[in-house]
Amino acid sequence: MIAWAAREHHRFEAAGKPFVYLVPSAAIFELDDAADALLRTLSDRPRTREELSAFDNIDETLADLARVQAIGEIGAPPPVSPKVIPLAPVAFETARSVPLTTMVLNVTNQCNLSCTYCYEYGEDKIVDTANGRQPKFMTEDTARESVDFLLREAGDVAHITFFGGETLLNFPVLVKTVAYARQRAAEVGKSVDFSLTTNATLLKPEIIEFIAENRIGVTISIDGPKDVQDKFRVFTNGAGSYDLVAPKIRELLRRHRTRPIGARVTLTSANLDVKKIYRHLTDDIGFWEVGFAPVTTAATRGHAISGDGYDRMLDQFRELAYEYVEAAVENRHHGFSNVQETLEELHKGVSKAYPCGAGLGLLGVATDGDVALCHRFAGSDAHKVGTVRDGIDRGAQIAFLEKHHISNKTDCSVCWARPLCSGGCYHEAHTRYGDTGRANLHYCEWIRGWTDVCLQIYGELSVRNPAFFARFEDEHDASQAS
Amino acid sequence: MTHLKPVNRKAARIEQATAPDVVALQRTGVPQMPHFPLGCSLIFSPGWEADRTGGTAGLCQPVERDLFDCHIGCYWPAQVPDQLNHAPDWTAKCAAAQKDWRKMDLIFP
Numbered sequence: 216m217i218a219w220a221a222r223e224h225h226r227f228e229a230a231g232k233p234f235v236y237l238v239p240s241a242a243i244f245e246l247d248d249a250a251d252a253l254l255r256t257l258s259d260r261p262r263t264r265e266e267l268s269a270f271d272n273i274d275e276t277l278a279d280l281a282r283v284q285a286i287g288e289i290g291a292p293p294p295v296s297p298k299v300i301p302l303a304p305v306a307f308e309t310a311r312s313v314p315l316t317t318m319v320l321n322v323t324n325q326c327n328l329s330c331t332y333c334y335e336y337g338e339d340k341i342v343d344t345a346n347g348r349q350p351k352f353m354t355e356d357t358a359r360e361s362v363d364f365l366l367r368e369a370g371d372v373a374h375i376t377f378f379g380g381e382t383l384l385n386f387p388v389l390v391k392t393v394a395y396a397r398q399r400a401a402e403v404g405k406s407v408d409f410s411l412t413t414n415a416t417l418l419k420p421e422i423i424e425f426i427a428e429n430r431i432g433v434t435i436s437i438d439g440p441k442d443v444q445d446k447f448r449v450f451t452n453g454a455g456s457y458d459l460v461a462p463k464i465r466e467l468l469r470r471h472r473t474r475p476i477g478a479r480v481t482l483t484s485a486n487l488d489v490k491k492i493y494r495h496l497t498d499d500i501g502f503w504e505v506g507f508a509p510v511t512t513a514a515t516r517g518h519a520i521s522g523d524g525y526d527r528m529l530d531q532f533r534e535l536a537y538e539y540v541e542a543a544v545e546n547r548h549h550g551f552s553n554v555q556e557t558l559e560e561l562h563k564g565v566s567k568a569y570p571c572g573a574g575l576g577l578l579g580v581a582t583d584g585d586v587a588l589c590h591r592f593a594g595s596d597a598h599k600v601g602t603v604r605d606g607i608d609r610g611a612q613i614a615f616l617e618k619h620h621i622s623n624k625t626d627c628s629v630c631w632a633r634p635l636c637s638g639g640c641y642h643e644a645h646t647r648y649g650d651t652g653r654a655n656l657h658y659c660e661w662i663r664g665w666t667d668v669c670l671q672i673y674g675e676l677s678v679r680n681p682a683f684f685a686r687f688e689d690e691h692d693a694s695q696a697s
Numbered sequence: 698m699t700h701l702k703p704v705n706r707k708a709a710r711i712e713q714a715t716a717p718d719v720v721a722l723q724r725t726g727v728p729q730m731p732h733f734p735l736g737c738s739l740i741f742s743p744g745w746e747a748d749r750t751g752g753t754a755g756l757c758q759p760v761e762r763d764l765f766d767c768h769i770g771c772y773w774p775a776q777v778p779d780q781l782n783h784a785p786d787w788t789a790k791c792a793a794a795q796k797d798w799r800k801m802d803l804i805f806p
Binding site: 234237240241242243244245246247249250275276279280282283285561562563564566673674677 | 698699700708
């Protein structure tokens, strides 16, 4: 007996209308009442055509829903598109066809702060940064070789992100690298741009001047107002860093106007007042945007966020996200960058086989020139995929891509949020479970909750100000969509 | 579609791609995705069992090509005549399988 059944989807409401997010296509459709009623009936349990005969115009509604694969027939032949795409050829093609776009250069693995939650220096570290074999500072030669490596592997556009440790501890090499990269990029006809992440402790007028003049994007790691910042972001002697960094950041924001400057906040169980932090960093300090990330740490640590911590975080994210909507309806800027990033992915209909670009378009380089999946694994032999001198080890890269494909994450195969999450951060999984290939099951509820909030916001904006989405269009993507 | 309104860009593409019109064969300049080897288990000769979307609307070769794949590249002797010994001229009148496949006749041993 052939019956109709709902396929994977997530229904949500926004601006009083029903919407559906389809999985795995990541398409978003607004439903009319007939389609909504039918989809809800079929979500309850499969029905035969006869059982549905009470609906008006049923065949037309069935056809529309079937056409976008929101529903399907049970007992009919399997869908024409394979559920699992064969891995090997795809991973191989992907590895060869995705150019390197971003290289994160760990110019030092040393830091002048001793933030207690740090994944690089704290209890959860992977690499022995204090006594390991890696040099503490990247040499000018290694930095040059890294630039050459990037320009060999990159397409027309290349990004260099300077990272640490505390990036500015190796400012002299940073300066030389910027000059060298500009010169080499011009010679090979590619464009290159720069950004850096810093804790702001070492900012001083000459450095700020250099950053501004060279249009270097800046992300500041800061946790919020004084009481929050000084809880974890401390010097070796335990003293807080707020009083030192706040005036330096204000000076940077005053002088550096060529690129938007963002704050990056680490949230912990003791530090979850998202709205208070946001207000302080935007209104009081003047950041253009603020992004929040829960701390990456083993579950047993005191600062790890768990159960109700995620609920509290979600409540506050939701409030901030609705502030964002009100701003977006009036085409005003709002600096909550988490929502901005997710909206862009929803608008484009991103459906990911991998959670992020690590090991693909993004690679991290350790101080000795070893190339790793990303900056968080820089220097780790177990996560090495080449060196800047010998290039990318394609065998290691393809093995990584095959192992980490979403189709290998069994837990994710029933989750409607997988097109965006794809199992979550490799480094988080490594820290929690000792395996980069595991899905991050400890924050699934949080991810689904947050994705649902973003879908509602997307739906709301699609009704109240659809022109807002024009900002997510660009020429390159438009040609892909045709 | 009357009951669904595409909202994001992917939805618009799905609406476009599923419009009831067979255009796949006329497509030109469309970047080809990697082929899925869904065919014979001995050699990978995609294009005649599934198209690049996994369907059959955009096959790059007619299904009759199947015949040639089975007897040249593949161990499948029961389906085609023995061209080495018994019927060396079996395909003599068939210059291009796509248009001449009807000229290949049955062989009776």
